[in-house]
Amino acid sequence: xxxxxxxxxxxxxxxxxxxxxxxxxxxxxxxxxxxxxxxxxxxxxxxxxxxxxxxxxxxxxxxxxxxxxxxxxxxxxxxxxxxxxxxxxxxxxxxxxxxxxxxxxxxxxxxxxxxxxxxxxxxxxxxxxxxxxxxxxxxxxxxxxxxxxxxxxxxxxxxxxxxxxxxxxxxxxxxxxxxxxxxxxxxxxxxxxxxxxxxxxxxxxxxxxxxxxxxxxxxxxxxxxxxxxxxxxxxxxxxxxxxxxxxxxxxxxxxxxxxxxxxxxxxxxxxxxxxxxxxxxxxxxxxxxxxxxxxxxxxxxxxxxxxxxxxxxxxxxxxxxxxxxxxxxxxxxxxxxxxxxxxxxxxxxxxxxxxxxxxxxxxxxxxxxxxxxxxxxxxxxxxxxxxxxxxxxxxxxxxxxxxxxxxxxxxx
Amino acid sequence: xxxxxxxxxxxxxxxxxxxxxxxxxxxxxxxxxxxxxxxxxxxxxxxxxxxxxxxxxxxxxxxxxxxxxxxxxxxxxxxxxxxxxxxxxxxxxxxxxxxxxxxxxxxxxxxxxxxxxxxxxxxxxxxxxxxxxxxxxxxxxxxxxxxxxxxxxxxxxxxxxxxxxxxxxxxxxxxxxxxxxxxxxxxxxxxxxxxxxxxxxxxxxxxxxxxxxxxxxxxxxxxxxxxxxxxxxxxxxxxxxxxxxxxxxxxxxxxxxxxxxxxxxxxxxxxxxxxxxxxxxxxxxxxxxxxxxxxxxxxxxxxxxxxxxxxxxxxxxxxxxxxxxxxxxxxxxxxxxxxxxxxxxxxxxxxxxxxxxxxxxxxxxxxxxxxxxxxxxxxxxxxxxxxx
Numbered sequence: 001x002x003x004x005x006x007x008x009x010x011x012x013x014x015x016x017x018x019x020x021x022x023x024x025x026x027x028x029x030x031x032x033x034x035x036x037x038x039x040x041x042x043x044x045x046x047x048x049x050x051x052x053x054x055x056x057x058x059x060x061x062x063x064x065x066x067x068x069x070x071x072x073x074x075x076x077x078x079x080x081x082x083x084x085x086x087x088x089x090x091x092x093x094x095x096x097x098x099x100x101x102x103x104x105x106x107x108x109x110x111x112x113x114x115x116x117x118x119x120x121x122x123x124x125x126x127x128x129x130x131x132x133x134x135x136x137x138x139x140x141x142x143x144x145x146x147x148x149x150x151x152x153x154x155x156x157x158x159x160x161x162x163x164x165x166x167x168x169x170x171x172x173x174x175x176x177x178x179x180x181x182x183x184x185x186x187x188x189x190x191x192x193x194x195x196x197x198x199x200x201x202x203x204x205x206x207x208x209x210x211x212x213x214x215x216x217x218x219x220x221x222x223x224x225x226x227x228x229x230x231x232x233x234x235x236x237x238x239x240x241x242x243x244x245x246x247x248x249x250x251x252x253x254x255x256x257x258x259x260x261x262x263x264x265x266x267x268x269x270x271x272x273x274x275x276x277x278x279x280x281x282x283x284x285x286x287x288x289x290x291x292x293x294x295x296x297x298x299x300x301x302x303x304x305x306x307x308x309x310x311x312x313x314x315x316x317x318x319x320x321x322x323x324x325x326x327x328x329x330x331x332x333x334x335x336x337x338x339x340x341x342x343x344x345x346x347x348x349x350x351x352x353x354x355x356x357x358x359x360x361x362x363x364x365x366x367x368x369x370x371x372x373x374x375x376x377x378x379x380x381x382x383x384x385x386x387x388x389x390x391x392x393x394x395x396x397x398x399x400x401x402x403x404x405x406x407x408x409x410x411x412x
Numbered sequence: 413x414x415x416x417x418x419x420x421x422x423x424x425x426x427x428x429x430x431x432x433x434x435x436x437x438x439x440x441x442x443x444x445x446x447x448x449x450x451x452x453x454x455x456x457x458x459x460x461x462x463x464x465x466x467x468x469x470x471x472x473x474x475x476x477x478x479x480x481x482x483x484x485x486x487x488x489x490x491x492x493x494x495x496x497x498x499x500x501x502x503x504x505x506x507x508x509x510x511x512x513x514x515x516x517x518x519x520x521x522x523x524x525x526x527x528x529x530x531x532x533x534x535x536x537x538x539x540x541x542x543x544x545x546x547x548x549x550x551x552x553x554x555x556x557x558x559x560x561x562x563x564x565x566x567x568x569x570x571x572x573x574x575x576x577x578x579x580x581x582x583x584x585x586x587x588x589x590x591x592x593x594x595x596x597x598x599x600x601x602x603x604x605x606x607x608x609x610x611x612x613x614x615x616x617x618x619x620x621x622x623x624x625x626x627x628x629x630x631x632x633x634x635x636x637x638x639x640x641x642x643x644x645x646x647x648x649x650x651x652x653x654x655x656x657x658x659x660x661x662x663x664x665x666x667x668x669x670x671x672x673x674x675x676x677x678x679x680x681x682x683x684x685x686x687x688x689x690x691x692x693x694x695x696x697x698x699x700x701x702x703x704x705x706x707x708x709x710x711x712x713x714x715x716x717x718x719x720x721x722x723x724x725x726x727x728x729x730x731x732x733x734x735x736x737x738x739x740x741x742x743x744x745x746x747x748x749x750x751x752x753x754x755x756x757x758x759x760x761x762x763x764x765x766x767x768x769x770x771x772x773x774x775x776x777x778x779x780x781x782x783x784x785x786x787x788x789x790x791x792x793x794x795x796x797x798x799x800x
Binding site for chain 2: 015018019021022025026029030033050051096097098099100113116118121122123124125126127128129130131132133134135136137138139140141142143144145146147148149150151152153154155156157158159160161162163165166168171175178179182183186187189190191192193194195196197198199206207219222223225226228229232321322323324325326327329330331333334337338341342346347350351352353354355356359
């Protein structure tokens with residue numbers, strides 16, 4: 001068994017340079033990605049300001065005033081930048097990916113608003129190719145803007161109706177202007193409608209730490225893709241031959257699994273070193289670890305160890321079950337991406353319906369996330385760890401069963 | 413020659429589908445899509461809000477209470493009406509709402525004041541805005557900032573009505589007007605509806621897409637899976653090359669063979685992807701989906717084989733899979749759409765496919781991309797041949 005393990009380890013170590021090169025490639029990609037984000041101002045302290053191109057006739061003084069008021073006085077100015085431009089400029093900027101959306105103001109919009117017809121709609125085209133979270137949020141924002149405008153319209157028209165009914169039509173212009181101003185004031189002071197109390201409960205991860213953990217978990221979950229060469233070019237007759245030499249299915253799986261585990265751990269280490277360096281230099285802003293350098297990160301890696309064992313067993317099982325490395329790659333991606341999505345590695349799990357959250361939490365990826373979350377807070381993780389180890393045992397046993405079946409088939 | 417080609421396609425197809433594991437593997441993708449599509453119908457939101465709106469009235473304060481009830485009902489209706497990116501937990505009392513936030517079951521609580529009518533009257537009389545709702549939050553976040561704006565929009569009509577009421581009575585000196593008269597004038601001219609309309613470049617409106625954000629990334633996940641199918645087919649071809657399956661074909665003509673092998677592989681994956689998109693609920697119409705899928709398949713075929721030529725060994729191509737997957741997840745509009753990195757996005761086939769759903773311009777761009785890659789592949793093959 002030890003000899004078999006050493007042979008497998010030798011095979012794994014032969015793949016190590018290529019695997020380390022891939023890790024370096026991942027780090028370089030991530031580095032370039034972050035560098036470009038910083039260079040383009042996307043990670044500024046004020047956060048990203050979404051640039052929206054406004055196309056159409058904005059020369060009307062009221063409309064121009066409205067846009068200027070939004071950009072100068074309203075809270076939305078911290079998130080949205082409205083830029084007036086011609087149709088051609090907007091098309092060009094949109095094609096270059098410089099705009100988050102284009103808003104087209106139709107001719108006669110203000111007349112339609114003043115008359116209450118509202119039959120001229122502002123159309124907006126999002127840069128997102130189809131409906132997604134971004135377009136839904138944008139839909140909410142436009143609904144909010146519509147409510148503010150239509151409610152103000154209703155109040156003004158009602159006041160005008162009352163004045164006309166009373167035969168005081170001559171007062172209309174002045175009264176309209178004054179009520180308009182009162183309503184504009186109300187819109188600008190709308191943050192005062194509610195009193196905000198931040199309780200500051202810290203039993204959940206900050207978004208930064210959540211995505212930091214998710215990135216590591218996703219890397220480990222998809223590490224099978226990185227190490228697929230380990231499962232290629234395997235001699236189909238070898239398991240039977242080894243069995244004949246006294247190395248049974250269990251010992252074969254254990255030897256191969258341990259060698260594969262070394263490969264996964266090397267990948268994790270290669271990725272962790274630059275991350276630790278960046279943390280040490282305070283270049284990665286994680287609120288919970290602020291000013292602590294890379295110290296908590298080493299603890300995080302220790303916490304991650306059972307998850308590495310379990311995910312490596314899962315990948316091992318998937319490659320054995322898939323019958324061939326080509327099928328194995330597809331299965332790895334589908335299971336990794338699917339489980340990662342349901343377990344909240346991409347969107348936080350809390351965004352999903354409750355039943356989906358429960359299913360996601362039950363899956364190996366979800367169990368790993370729960371275990372890591374508890375581990376980071378230093379809570380008792382025995383329950384979560386038991387689930388992780390149970391999954392590890394299940395995948396291991398299943399792999400042994402597949403190997404046994406394969407050996408049996410060969411011997412027939 | 414065409415007959416020979418069909419025979420070869422048929423043989424390749426037979427070889428693929430003979431493997432049960434490949435067939436079962438293909439079935440997994442639509443299964444995932446259908447499962448998520450089915451589950452996404454249940455209530456979900458980017459933040460959970462515990463909501464307490466006082467609605468009980470006492471005999472002593474019947475008039476004010478009745479008014480408060482009407483305002484509360486109006487606000488509740490505005491909050492609960494239609495689709496929202498927030499999920500609400502109605503509460504019986506303030507304590508319950510607070511407990512939801514403290515226990516972490518809700519991200520925030522909106523607790524409306526019991527004297528809401530009084531505060532609105534104060535606004536009407538003195539134009540003084542006093543908060544009518546206490547917003548309890550665990551911590552500040554982008555979804556909760558959006559939530560506060562949604563709350564504002566729900567309250568604003570009541571506030572603007574109070575301003576109108578106060579203005580007519582105080583400023584215009586019509587104190588004798590009753591509440592009913594004022595309300596009747598308001599109802600007669602009340603304006604409703606949206607001033608905005610989402611319109612994609614192909615003039616499809618937002619209403620045509622009847623699905624939520626939970627389903628939205630499924631098209632992107634399937635597109636990346638499809639690209640992996642292309643890469644897997646390139647690996648399959650390389651393995652066959654090593655086994656000597658293509659020994660009789662000169663190296664100079666192997667590019668066409670590899671395209672054919674990949675196309676056969678992707679033909680099955682295309683059918684699966686179309687079904688996956690249909691089952692996930694993000695489907696548009698057959699014509700558009702089929703055309704997009706065919707162009708995407710051509711794009712992926714050429715892209716995978718270009719990488720095959722570039723990497724030269726299955727080991728190197730395998731090494732590229734994870735970095736490539738990470739790049740596709742980050743740069744293609746699957747979960748989020750980054751405003752930057754246009755050049756990087758244009759190198760990835762799923763980006764063209766995902767952008768082409770409502771903009772045919774990207775189909776032409778994908779065709780140009782495919783043509784450029786074919787030329788580069790021919791050049792690369794020539795260089796390889798010369799070196800070998």
